[in-house]
Amino acid sequence: MPFCLKCSTAMELRIPEYDDRLRPVCPVCGHVHYTNPRMVVGCIPEWHGSVLLCRRDIEPRLGYWTLPAGYLENGESPLEGAVRETREESLARVVAVEPFRMYPLVFIDQIYMMFRSRMEDAGFGTTPESSEVRLFGEAEIPWGEIAFPVVRETLEDFFACRRTGDFRFEVKEFRTREAFFREPGREAGTGA
Amino acid sequence: MPFCLKCSTAMELRIPEYDDRLRPVCPVCGHVHYTNPRMVVGCIPEWHGSVLLCRRDIEPRLGYWTLPAGYLENGESPLEGAVRETREESLARVVAVEPFRMYPLVFIDQIYMMFRSRMEDAGFGTTPESSEVRLFGEAEIPWGEIAFPVVRETLEDFFACRRTGDFRFEVKEFRTREAFFREPGREAGTGA
Numbered sequence: 001m002p003f004c005l006k007c008s009t010a011m012e013l014r015i016p017e018y019d020d021r022l023r024p025v026c027p028v029c030g031h032v033h034y035t036n037p038r039m040v041v042g043c044i045p046e047w048h049g050s051v052l053l054c055r056r057d058i059e060p061r062l063g064y065w066t067l068p069a070g071y072l073e074n075g076e077s078p079l080e081g082a083v084r085e086t087r088e089e090s091l092a093r094v095v096a097v098e099p100f101r102m103y104p105l106v107f108i109d110q111i112y113m114m115f116r117s118r119m120e121d122a123g124f125g126t127t128p129e130s131s132e133v134r135l136f137g138e139a140e141i142p143w144g145e146i147a148f149p150v151v152r153e154t155l156e157d158f159f160a161c162r163r164t165g166d167f168r169f170e171v172k173e174f175r176t177r178e179a180f181f182r183e184p185g186r187e188a189g190t191g192a
Numbered sequence: 193m194p195f196c197l198k199c200s201t202a203m204e205l206r207i208p209e210y211d212d213r214l215r216p217v218c219p220v221c222g223h224v225h226y227t228n229p230r231m232v233v234g235c236i237p238e239w240h241g242s243v244l245l246c247r248r249d250i251e252p253r254l255g256y257w258t259l260p261a262g263y264l265e266n267g268e269s270p271l272e273g274a275v276r277e278t279r280e281e282s283l284a285r286v287v288a289v290e291p292f293r294m295y296p297l298v299f300i301d302q303i304y305m306m307f308r309s310r311m312e313d314a315g316f317g318t319t320p321e322s323s324e325v326r327l328f329g330e331a332e333i334p335w336g337e338i339a340f341p342v343v344r345e346t347l348e349d350f351f352a353c354r355r356t357g358d359f360r361f362e363v364k365e366f367r368t369r370e371a372f373f374r375e376p377g378r379e380a381g382t383g384a
Contacts, residue, residue, distance in 0.1 A: 005194035005225065008202075018250055020280070021265075033197065037264055038228045039303065058210055072229055073213075077296035077365045078303065088212070099294070099363055104269035111231065111270065169361040171291055173269045 006031045037109040041081040042069025044100065044158050045092050047119040050137050051155070054089045054130035056147055063131075064147035067154060068092075069112070082115045090133045092124040101157055102171040103150050105180065114154045116167060138162075149180055198223045229301040233273040234261020236292065236350050237284050239311040242329050243347070246281045246322035248339055255323075256339035259346060260284075261304070274307045282325045284316040293349055294363040295342050297372065306346045308359060330354075341372055 001011050004026035011024035016032045024033040044067060045052040053065045068089035072081040079097050086094050094117035103112040124133050136142070138159050146152045153172070161167045174180040193203050196218035203216040208224045216225040236259060237244040245257045260281035264273040271289050278286050286309035295304040316325050328334070330351050338344045345364070353359045366372040 002197035003195060003200035005197050008195035008200040010200075034263070035266055036230045037266060039231065071226070074227055074229060074301045075298060077298050077363075077367070078294070079296075079363065079365065080298075099361065102270070102291070104271075106267060106269050106272075109266045169291065171269075171271065173271065175269070 002033055004029060004031050005033070035109075037104075037111050039072040039078060039081075040069055040110055040112045041072050041078045041085065041115070042067050042112070042154075043082045043086040043094055043097065043115050043117045044154065045086055045090065045094050045117050045119050045124075047122065047135055050135040051141075051158070052090055052092055052119065052124055052133060052135055053141075054127075055132035055134075056129065057126075057131035058129050061147035063145075065142050065145050065151075066147040067114070067151050069114070069151075078113050079115060082113070082117070086117070089127055089129045090124045091127060092133075093120040094118060095120050098167070099169045100161075100167060101154060101169070103153060104171065104173045105150065106173065106175045107177045107180070112150050112154075116158070194225055196221060196223050197225070227301075229296075229303050231264040231270060231273075232261055232302050232304045233264050233270045233277065233307070234259050234304070234346075235274045235278040235286055235289065235307050235309045236346065237278055237282065237286050237309050237311050237316075239314065239327055242327035243333075243350070244282055244284055244311065244316055244325065244327055245334075246319075247324035247326075248321065249318075249323035250321050253339035256337050257334050257343075258339040259306070259343050261306070261343075270305050271307060274305070274309070278309070281319055281321045282316045283319060284325075285312040286310060287312050290359070291361045292353075292359060293346060293361070295345060296363065296365045297342065298365065298367045299369045299372070304342050304346075308350070 002024050004011055007029045009026050009028040012027050013022045014025040016023055016025055055065055056062050068086040070085040086092055096118040098116045100116045101114045194216050196203055199221045201218050201220040204219050205214045206217040208215055208217055247257050248254050260278040262277040278284055288310040290308045292308045293306045
């Protein structure tokens with residue numbers, strides 16, 4: 001049970017007024033500690049048929065390849081967050097940013113929202129988070145070295161949609177860790 | 193500055209390791225207090241061309257009409273949350289739930305995600321949160337008594353889409369309070 005972040009008192013588990021579930025409530029100041037799912041936002045940066053991947057220079061999954069993505073911050077929209085993360089992790093500037101997939105990962109209270117995007121120019125480069133940044137054609141994707149299952153899922157969905165030309169937005173839920181890691185070859189590790 | 197919810201120490205504003213912005217950090221146990229935007233999820237429950245609205249029996253905006261919606265909880269997907277809120281606020285059971293609009297309200301760090309849905313049967317009724325629950329045809333919508341601008345926006349978008357038959361998912365961002373309340377007749381009050 002957490003301490004109250006407003007007044008530092010030890011909190012109690014109670015059902016707050018006008019609520020219907022147990023929450024940590026401060027017996028002194030009445031503050032309720034809510035915890036809610038977090039959004040992770042990211043991009044598929046496209047450049048003339050190739051997509052930009054970043055080799056992680058930070059844990060977890062250091063050395064593995066990922067799409068630029070990270071936690072949505074207060075004060076920004078999901079689209080703005082996806083553009084910011086892309087710039088921070090790859091130096092690439094993206095435009096024509098369109099919602100592509102939402103992947104609620106219910107078992108870890110994360111909601112990934114991945115956008116398609118076009119790189120504004122050929123500029124990109126390494127960053128404190130990425131030891132290598134590279135464009136990959138579909139046949140070159142390093143499937144065995146992808147950092148997180150949700151990145152693999154995004155890339156698979158993207159290339160499948162590219163074959164049909166139908167990039168309609170879809171929500172694909174993963175309620176359990178087992179459902180998420182159902183496919184052979186998927187390895188541990190999710191996160192921003 | 194908040195107290196540490198893990199150890200109750202007064203926190204300090206610092207840039208955590210591997211981060212790039214100031215956050216409340218505990219100088220004793222190292223806990224970082226992140227705050228992130230919250231998702232609000234809700235439904236447009238449809239029944240033979242009419243939509244189900246709830247008259248709020250709770251503050252804020254008591255007595256005004258709303259679509260069923262509320263904060264997404266840990267352990268559920270946005271779709272599940274929208275179905276749950278619909279049941280809690282109107283007793284209606286909905287099926288064929290499809291993502292319709294996302295409205296990031298950047299100025300209050302909320303992200304509304306509204307789903308279209310079909311009521312499974314004609315059942316609905318009042319609840320602790322709703323003093324009245326009623327089906328409305330488009331011509332009957334009480335536009336002057338809608339609880340929140342985002343509900344008005346959802347209903348306007350829904351009826352506009354119904355005229356064209358194109359219900360494609362869209363994200364409509366509202367970065368500022370001013371942009372959100374730009375239309376005459378819009379009154380104060382947003383929230384779940």
